[in-house]
Amino acid sequence: MKRSIEAVFWLALIAVALIASFSWLQLDLFGLLSPDSRQHMYSYASSFFPPDTSADWMYKIFEGALETLAISAIGTLLAALAGAGLSLLASGRFGAWAKALSRLLLNALRSVPELVWAALMVLAAGLGPFAGTLALALHTTGVLGRLFAEALENTPPGPALALRHAGAGPIAAFCYGTLPGVLTQWLSYTLYRWENNIRMAAVLGFVGAGGLGQMLYFTLSLFQQARASSVILAMVVLVVMVDALSAWLRMKWVN
Incomplete structure (x- = not known):
């Protein structure tokens, strides 16, 4: 029981640290996954194909x-x-x-x-x-x-x-x-x-x-x-x- 409480405590502490890091670094994860961002990434990635084989x-x-x-x-x-x-x-x-x-x-x-x-x-x-x-x-x-x-x-x-x-x-x-x-x-x-x-x-x-x-x-x-x-x-x-x-x-x- 004690080890389970310690494990939950450390997992919660890691989760808080991750959330705080995203907030401090101002990382817009939702903006990265937005439809416009996905469309831009797909358009840029597709421009690499087909490779130049001249x-x-x-x-x-x-x-x-x-x-x-x-x-x-x-x-x-x-x-x-x-x-x-x-x-x-x-x-x-x-x-x-x-x-x-x-x-x-x-x-x-x-x-x-x-x-x-x-x-x-x-x-x-x-x-x-x-x-x-x-x-x-x-x-x-x-x-x-x-x-x-x-x-x-x-x-x-x-x-x-x-x-x-x-x-x-x-x-x-x-x-x-x-x-x-x-x-x-x-x-x-x-x-x-x-x-x-x-x-x-x-x-x-x-x-x-x-x-x-x-x-x-x-x-x-x-x-x-x-x-x-x-x-x-x-x-x-x-x-x-x-x-x-x-x-x-x-x-x-x-x-």
Whole structure:
């Protein structure tokens, strides 16, 4: 009985919070569902069909998809390399000060969203795929560096210590004693972040970072809904293909 009263109390509190939020934000839910609003939404949505499938436009979409794929792949690769290097510091293998500073850097990198990094990189490197690649690399370095460091911290030190006692140097002990225990995790994390970066690379074009996102921004700005529909479909196909490829690679390399 007491738990039922508590459950009702919390449900009522959540309902009051939702109603108060709608009132404070001045969200007109009834206006959204009015006949005029539904008619406008239907008219705008129907303008996206049928998609533009002309040969010239499909070729441009193909080029944009390749650019988006390249941005995500290069950005993820750079982030994996930088994250692996910083993870050695963040896992405490070079002292407490190096660990604290590297973790502070990783936190700063991943706390800034990709869109903010892209806006900054556009100012620094100009419009185009280079800015998008740098934006993805900076944010993903913070994410992968932290994940890589945690994997290193959870790795048993026994194999590396045995190699050191046998006369191996620190680099050899790491490569043959520690790295084999974390490599599968590192690959899994990297492939997962690549999947996320594909989606984000398609969005970064809205701030001028190239790829399909930039094409979508231009077509929507010019009210070319049929062409925008083709770009959206290309984004969906690209994400599905990369997800399938990533899942296959994880099964092949990680398992």
